[in-house]
Amino acid sequence: MINGDAASLISQIRDAVNKLIMSEFERRHIKGIVPSHGDILVYLYKHTNVTMKELAEHIHRSKPTVTVLINKLEEYGYVVREKDGSDNRITYIKLTQKGTELYPIFNDISVEIRERMYGGFSEQEGEQLEQLLQNLLRRF
Amino acid sequence: MINGDAASLISQIRDAVNKLIMSEFERRHIKGIVPSHGDILVYLYKHTNVTMKELAEHIHRSKPTVTVLINKLEEYGYVVREKDGSDNRITYIKLTQKGTELYPIFNDISVEIRERMYGGFSEQEGEQLEQLLQNLLRRF
DNA sequence: CCATTATAGTTTTACATCTAACTATTGTCA
């Protein structure tokens, strides 16, 4: 029997995940950081020569939002901006030492979130969920 | 093969759904209204003697948020506040004529969203999705 | 070459939402 509340469930899960991430930041005394900052740092741990535009695309936020997010990460000393030598429009975002040192923490939190998301499911159910969600997203 | 990106997918779907709802409001020339206002109105169409607290619980927003949302709905003339006779702490939210007239529009939008969410799935897949999401939410 | 167009990024402005603190009212229990 279909209930029709998938949209509501998805919205609630999203809020719950964000809340959990925030509480993990809190627990580890990382202040002033929100989930989107985490998305940026996690992306930076896996890629080099990352531009603002590239970040915006990958964390699924607008360019102005990324500007603000990077402003704060820079202010906290986790990243620095670096201009491209040949194309002055482009800005690369580089991790600082301090930003790099956060890697284990963000990795732990990623693992914890994934555990919370998939921990109650069998392998097969986890795959099913992803398949259905990918399918659903493709329709928008 | 599990990808581990269910949280990201859910976040993206949520954003896409909200965007679709906003564009439907736009298309029907309903101005200044956000999805949460829609949630409130849809709830009011189905229930009577609704309090602020009850609304907050059912649309999964905080009490201050509901205060602000109702302020706007009242300002637009869609609802009115009414004090309880015996317990003066309680405020009931009532639909006005103008609010009631919006029913067909919000109903249409609800149908459209549900169609978009479930339209690409078989009955069985729709049920599976809901089951998995309910299960997932319960773990938070 | 130069004018137009495209691209990268920021600033401005607006707003939905939350937490914390507050007011007002009602309930409780010693």
Next chain:
DNA sequence: TGACAATAGTTAGATGTAAAACTATAATGG
């Protein structure tokens, strides 16, 4: 009964996010 706790709702303040407009730079085609 009267002090304290609980409950309903609002206000104040902060912040994440986006759209629109803007600046600056590069690419392109006549």
